Amino acid sequence: MTRLELRVIIAAVLAATVVLGAVMCAAYGQAVIAAALAIYALGIGAWLYHSIERYVVARRISTVRSVAKPLSPLLPVMAAIMGLTQAVVRSLTDVTDVAPRRWDLPVRRWMAINRGDRRSDYSEDEYDG
DSSP states (O other): OOHHHHHHHHHHHHHHHHHHHHHHHHHTTOHHHHHHHHHHHHHHHHHHHHHHHHHHHHHHHHHHHHHHGGGGGGHHHHHHHHHHHHHHHHHHHHHTOOSOOOOSOOOOOOOOOOOOOOSOSSOGGGOOO
16 A cells, blocks of 8 residues: 555545534534534545545556656657757748847837926915915
């Protein structure tokens, strides 16, 4: 039994125990304890879901690794093909650029600075105080 399987089993037992405890407390009229256990059950349920998800992903990864084992001598060939493909794509994108690129330093462009009208919208004689 692996650690992931053990973690799933522990989480499942804890989830079942907490849910049964909350139901028993609710049945005997202890609503405060049942509510606390229900909130705790949410956390245990999240941990159970996370544990199952990690277990499933680990099984998929091990399946992929076992299937890819016979193909490992072809890895350098596949890497070379990918490199050549990337070089061809880059060269094609350089050729198909429509706008010419300027590799100069950026030039400061002068703009007119408009600070607006300095006169206020009201005159001082309106506010005598």
